[in-house]
Amino acid sequence: ALAQNGHKILCVDCDIGLRNLDLALGLSDRALMDFSDVAQGHCSLESSVVEHPKIPGLYLLTAPARSRGRPVSNQQMRDLLREIRTQYDYCLLDAPAGLGTGFMLATCAADxxxxxxxxxxxxxxxxxxxxxxxxxxxxxxxxxxxxxxxxxxxxxxxxxxxxxxxxxxxxxxxxxxxxxxxxxxxxxxxxxxxxxxxxxxxxxxxxxxxxxxxxxxxxxxxx
Amino acid sequence: ALAQNGHKILCVDCDIGLRNLDLALGLSDRALMDFSDVAQGHCSLESSVVEHPKIPGLYLLTAPARSRGRPVSNQQMRDLLREIRTQYDYCLLDAPAGLGTGFMLATCAADxxxxxxxxxxxxxxxxxxxxxxxxxxxxxxxxxxxxxxxxxxxxxxxxxxxxxxxxxxxxxxxxxxxxxxxxxxxxxxxxxxxxxxxxxxxxxxxxxxxxxxxxxxxxxxxx
Missing domain, CATH: 3.40.50.300 (P-loop containing nucleotide triphosphate hydrolases)
Known part of the structure; x- marks a missing residue:
């Protein structure tokens, strides 16, 4: 709804392993790179977000489908959010159920x-x-x-x-x-x-x- | 329902931080000691479980309300389950949402x-x-x-x-x-x-x- 009101929005799914925001947005299987790829410098933010085909201004950065490799640190997440802040009006971080790692990552850099x-x-x-x-x-x-x-x-x-x-x-x-x-x-x-x-x-x-x-x-x- | 059929049942809530099984069973705030206390040897299984006042044979071992101290290891969980197996007909482990630590603990020792x-x-x-x-x-x-x-x-x-x-x-x-x-x-x-x-x-x-x-x-x- 924020994007429909003319804001530039990035949604970040922070639920590692059980991501679902792509389904909710109707963007299932479009995103190849996820927030851990960007936070750890494997690829750029621009190349990893997916714009919604029917809602201009609405972008998704998905979560890894499985946890693998090095976990994303709070500092990497904060650096990622700093970059996102320069490019988007709002960034919505979807935290997973529970108070685990995904919750901490989603909340460590939020306003x-x-x-x-x-x-x-x-x-x-x-x-x-x-x-x-x-x-x-x-x-x-x-x-x-x-x-x-x-x-x-x-x-x-x-x-x-x-x-x-x-x-x-x-x-x-x-x-x-x-x-x-x-x-x-x-x-x-x-x-x-x-x-x-x-x-x-x-x-x-x-x-x-x-x-x-x-x-x-x-x-x-x-x- | 298993307890009502005459089985001796232990329910273990594995959702550290967001335990709810006590509410679901109507045993809210009765349990003082949790599964991490028992798994880490701070108190005995017998002294930590709570029997349901209206359903004989139904016992609850709750989860820690907050994560604190040393986390419970998979091996400690397996040892706890071995003790539980000698005393109960069925042990129901309630795993939290997501695939984090609580999920691993709940599933590492289950049949x-x-x-x-x-x-x-x-x-x-x-x-x-x-x-x-x-x-x-x-x-x-x-x-x-x-x-x-x-x-x-x-x-x-x-x-x-x-x-x-x-x-x-x-x-x-x-x-x-x-x-x-x-x-x-x-x-x-x-x-x-x-x-x-x-x-x-x-x-x-x-x-x-x-x-x-x-x-x-x-x-x-x-x-």
């Missing part, structure tokens, strides 16, 4: 972090722990997205989005409703924002993009 | 592995990669569970459970339907199998338990 949780107890506790690990980020640079929200579920379990915010201890930057259109577009290899302009999750993404870019957007009403 | 996927493309690709990493397991000891299956979704995206089996390359041991009762019981801290005997996911779990124990059970029809 802001968005913690994505669902409204269930298990995911909220993970979000709390993740926030604790992210304590080196300054105030105001940590945000929360509550994903896969279903109004029916929320009501029947007496939980609210407020609980999610309190439990994770972060300001909310977006609420994304559960939306079958997302699974469908993922399986078809088409980004949701291209596939379905009527989708409620797509509307939520566009609002989040506006807020990330410093604008204002109302919180969606979950139907 | 069988169950790969849990959903039916979407991204999760199926992760399952394929996970199977590749599990190639050291002998034939017949790897199984697939397809989770969160919704008949409506399956039909509309022309995917079938057969695709899931083909893509992951594993024999299916269970199909678990999407079930709101699961989220509700998780958030209430009550295991689903105690909370709701009418739940379709609970029925799927009971079938999987029967198959794991060598019995036969029909595949559930997803409504």
């Amino acid at each position: 802001r972090a968005v913690v994505v949780t669902t409204a269930d107890a298990s995911s909220l506790r993970d979000a709390q722990h993740t926030v604790m690990e992210l304590n080196r980020f300054p105030l105001g640079s940590l945000h929360l997205v509550v994903n896969r929200v279903r109004k029916k579920m929320l009501r029947s379990m007496h939980a609210t989005i407020d609980d999610a915010i309190d439990k994770a201890g972060l300001p909310l930057i977006g609420v994304v409703p559960e939306d079958d259109a997302l699974t469908l577009s993922l399986n078809r290899g088409v980004p949701l924002l291209l596939a379905d302009y009527g989708s409620s999750a797509a509307a939520a993404y566009r609002n989040i993009a506006r807020r990330v870019a410093g604008g204002k957007a109302p919180l969606l009403r979950i139907r | 069988r592995a169950v790969v849990v996927t959903t039916a979407d493309a991204s999760s199926l690709r992760d399952a394929q990669h996970t199977v590749m990493e599990l190639n050291r397991f002998p034939l017949g000891s790897l199984h697939l569970v397809v989770n969160r299956v919704r008949k409506k979704m399956l039909r509309s995206m022309h995917a079938t459970i057969d695709d899931a089996i083909d893509k992951a390359g594993l024999p299916l041991i269970g199909v678990v339907p999407e079930d709101d009762a699961l989220t509700l019981s998780l958030n209430r801290g009550v295991p689903l199998l105690l909370a709701d005997y009418g739940s379709s996911a609970a029925a799927a779990y009971r079938n999987i338990a029967r198959r794991v124990a060598g019995g036969k059970a029909p595949l559930l029809r997803i409504r």
